[in-house]
Amino acid sequence: MASFDPVAGVEPVGGIERVSAGSEPIVQIKSKDPEKSGRLFGLGVGPGDPELITVKALRRLRESAVIAYYAGPRKRGNALTSVESWLREDQQRLPLIYPVTGRPPPPPFDYEGTMRAFYDASAERVAAHLRAGRDVAALCEGDPLFYGSFMYLHDRLADRFETEVVPGVCSVVASASVLQTPLVYRDQTLSVMAGTLPEADLERMLAGAQAAAIMKLGSNFEKVRRVIMALGLGDRALYVERATMTNEQIRPLAEVDPAQVPYFSMILVPGEHWQGA
Template sequence: MTGKLYGLGLGPGDPELLTLKAHRILTSCTVVAYPAPDTGPSFARQIAAPYLTAAQLEVPIIVPMRVERFPAQDIYTKAAETLSHHLDAGSDVAVLCEGDPFFYGSFMYLFERLADRYPTEVVPGVSSMMAAAAGLGRPLAARNDVLTVLPGPLSDDELAARIEASGAVAIIKLGRHFSRIRALIESLGLTAQAGYAERVSLAEQKLTPLAEVAEDTAPYFSMILIYKGDERWHPALAKTLGSGA
């Protein structure tokens, strides 16, 4: 019999936001794999670190963090081959994923290569979008509001069209696109309805109305939430509800 493959959602960063199920599986698997940059530590491993033991075999999946494109498919193909050896040997393998495995998660690329050959289970995790809304003290959407999730690298024209068509918006993957996106939101007259969340659930998190962000850049782990609906939710709540988080 082969081992079982697990895709574990770890949540946005706080180790206490792991689900009980993810914790149980994480601590029982003999092999633990996770994405890691070619420079610096793995964020996924940092989240899971309190629960790892010396008896577990760790398998970093090195993914270069570059602006230019790299052969990602080759990386995941090689990683799948490595993990298949452990699965064939009967070892259960837990693949760690920040947030949720199927919400912009890297595990989906391993899933498509391995799930038809090995028993596989995906364990959902708390996404940073939900954690950001909780930290800002403002629901994402209500009633019949249409919530749209937009990656920051989209063009201004596409972002504007989708923002205008939605009652609530989450813009993720800000990074180097932050200044451009903030200017776009200002041009749409929505700055007062936008909240900013950075490194949510971590000790260094930042929660504030977008209008009060002084910097011109933002880290990759940041997002903007916009609410255009009829409910009286305002990002100024971040000052009171987010100050002690």
């Protein structure tokens, strides 16, 4: 175990003097609570590779007494996995365990109400630490405000406590990097959508897109692939699962087994190469 603390040393060396360098945060801090309380950090930890965290998020991570993260029952959660190598033993873990994962049970099960109650309770567990004066880092795969579950904590806590959101590398650009494909040239439009959409909506969205990213595949993969093939986009579409994680897989779209597609998978339809360049 090295005694070296990577964050203590993370500071610019040489070059010009910058108001923003060092410990001064540029990212806006919303503070509406006159009470002395801990700070809430919504940290984008990136797509999976521990080194794709930003220097700022890493610094906030190491400053926080409490590390909050979402995970499925009996799972560690991808966000915790990607930062665990940076954590110290004295940092308290606060797991927020989803009551439902995968396809929700049909009514009369109240899915929306169950999730609302879960997010309410999660926010109160985080708030208890903040009120006690402890900084809380809420971990988010990718970026906190881009399909991230941090949004539900933000909606409940940002007006009550000093809150800082540190943006992260989102899965869309991480997927483009591992696929080594330029995603959008010049004034092309990018449409980002969830594979959970109904087939007709997917077809309409994809037909009108110059470049597209389809997230949240999992059990929706077969439907998404059908739409892509019907639109004649099969040759342009690229598939990757768990981009930048240790078990990353890149496969031709035609060879993907729909029964094996994880939630953390993505199809990109890159924009046409700019002919001028």
